[in-house]
Amino acid sequence: MLTHYPELTLDRWARKYGPLYSVRLGNQPFVIVSDPVIAKDLLVNNGAVFSDRKEMFIKSQTIFLGRGITATRYNDRWRKHRRIATLWLNPKAVDRYAHVLDFEATDMLKALYDNSKKGAHINPQTYAGRCSLNNMLTIAFGFRTASIHEPIVAEALRLSREFMNTTGPMANLVDFIPVLQKLPSPIKTRGQALSRDLVATYGGLIKDIDTKMKQGVPVADCLAKTMLEMQEEESLDDLDMAILVSAFLIGGVETTASVMQWFTALIPAYPHMQARAQAELDRVVGRTRLPTPADEPHLPYCHALIKEIERRHNPFWLGTPHMASEDFVYTNTNTAADHPHTPTPARIRKGSVVVLNTYSMHHDASRWADPLAFNPDRYLGDATLSSASANLGDARARDHWMFGAGRRVCPGMWVAEREIWLAVSRLLWAFDMVQIEDKPIDLNEYDGLSGRSPVPFEIVLRERFGGVGEVIERELGGFAEMGMGVKAE
Numbered sequence: 001m002l003t004h005y006p007e008l009t010l011d012r013w014a015r016k017y018g019p020l021y022s023v024r025l026g027n028q029p030f031v032i033v034s035d036p037v038i039a040k041d042l043l044v045n046n047g048a049v050f051s052d053r054k055e056m057f058i059k060s061q062t063i064f065l066g067r068g069i070t071a072t073r074y075n076d077r078w079r080k081h082r083r084i085a086t087l088w089l090n091p092k093a094v095d096r097y098a099h100v101l102d103f104e105a106t107d108m109l110k111a112l113y114d115n116s117k118k119g120a121h122i123n124p125q126t127y128a129g130r131c132s133l134n135n136m137l138t139i140a141f142g143f144r145t146a147s148i149h150e151p152i153v154a155e156a157l158r159l160s161r162e163f164m165n166t167t168g169p170m171a172n173l174v175d176f177i178p179v180l181q182k183l184p185s186p187i188k189t190r191g192q193a194l195s196r197d198l199v200a201t202y203g204g205l206i207k208d209i210d211t212k213m214k215q216g217v218p219v220a221d222c223l224a225k226t227m228l229e230m231q232e233e234e235s236l237d238d239l240d241m242a243i244l245v246s247a248f249l250i251g252g253v254e255t256t257a258s259v260m261q262w263f264t265a266l267i268p269a270y271p272h273m274q275a276r277a278q279a280e281l282d283r284v285v286g287r288t289r290l291p292t293p294a295d296e297p298h299l300p301y302c303h304a305l306i307k308e309i310e311r312r313h314n315p316f317w318l319g320t321p322h323m324a325s326e327d328f329v330y331t332n333t334n335t336a337a338d339h340p341h342t343p344t345p346a347r348i349r350k351g352s353v354v355v356l357n358t359y360s361m362h363h364d365a366s367r368w369a370d371p372l373a374f375n376p377d378r379y380l381g382d383a384t385l386s387s388a389s390a391n392l393g394d395a396r397a398r399d400h401w402m403f404g405a406g407r408r409v410c411p412g413m414w415v416a417e418r419e420i421w422l423a424v425s426r427l428l429w430a431f432d433m434v435q436i437e438d439k440p441i442d443l444n445e446y447d448g449l450s451g452r453s454p455v456p457f458e459i460v461l462r463e464r465f466g467g468v469g470e471v472i473e474r475e476l477g478g479f480a481e482m483g484m485g486v487k488a489e
Helices: 006-017 036-044 057-063 076-089 091-096 098-115 125-141 151-166 186-214 223-229 238-269 271-284 293-298 300-312 358-362 413-430 468-481
Strands: 020-025 028-033 328-330 346-348 353-356 431-434 459-463
Touching: 006 020, 006 028, 006 358, 028 036, 036 328, 036 353, 057 151, 057 186, 076 091, 076 223, 076 238, 091 098, 091 413, 098 125, 098 413, 098 459, 098 468, 125 151, 125 186, 125 223, 125 238, 125 413, 151 186, 151 238, 186 223, 186 238, 223 238, 238 271, 238 300, 238 413, 238 431, 238 459, 271 300, 271 413, 271 431, 293 300, 293 413, 300 413, 413 431
Parallel strands: 028 353
Antiparallel strands: 020 028, 328 346, 431 459
């Protein structure tokens, strides 16, 4: 019941049993939270109790080998990994490499422009994946790829997708029946192979940087260099570093790339929305330069369009589950969340896995009229960035829950929202994105059991006006003068 579209089953149960209910999978109790107020009460207001992680056999023990910032228990190792990652993901750090995000969005635009001429059918998914990957490779290792055809692009995207397909939070029976963990199984074999590949790929890149540093070869500032410099001080072993950076790459690539992919899959089906956003861009930005993050406050419809994509197509409906580190009694005094089937008080036992069911929260008809409809107008009065919205006092006013909540909120959300803004606003500025008559896009399907990106599709990208290519070339020329990048494919 939970292996295929588990969010739909959990949503159906939420409507029947209320916004706080529990299920048992094998030996593991799960508490499902489907209301924003309850989510904040538990994960934020009582974060000391609900910031732990269950060490799932496949994800935590088999693939991440007891490490990894997203899956680690709430302990000193997690604090250490979080502290190191935050050095490269906090808002001030993002400002330091904002030019990298800017360049990669422009380079993606150039690649799409060159490859979409004469009405060519384009699958923009790999381009979006490479854009996100290049950002993470630059931050993590100080290098980038020059083309979607470089082997590291296919391998990194394969590793991310395989991780998503093997770590659905409720999909692996072996996670909940201990006896199965001692027996051979296809999912266990896949997890072991993936772990080896992650360590070989990303651990190998760290070793290359370590060798250069020991030889006195100049190395660009990056996460790997930071870890190597503090390796002794922080007691980091090779596996610590390889798995930390693996989690960094997987989380950083999959979320942003998925939102970009959903945008390019969705917008051709809504030409009136596309035209409205483009008219706003022409009015505010004009046609002689590309939009920048400074333009976002003056482009409310484009801003709202992104928020609606993230509401309607969250890449991780169930996120990474939390776990109760002690027995807890929740007294529900919020009448908006009252339901005849929700016990008050609700007893949550120590060791219970707590799942944030964002699908139900993003499709709550009491807040979102006609919640299955795609309608950016919902957000026209919401000028906040998602990173700021996550800290609002009123949980019901939060724009969406894509980045999680509490002490385990996504540390890369400042990077992600800037990446997404640059990609979406510039794609709208440069192209009319058009459906192909005999190749309909299935907006109801996605690949993967944990991550949610569209199934492969193709569209036509048409230059919006004469001069698009010249503006892109001029912008890239400015980056070349800064010594950035290589010639786009």
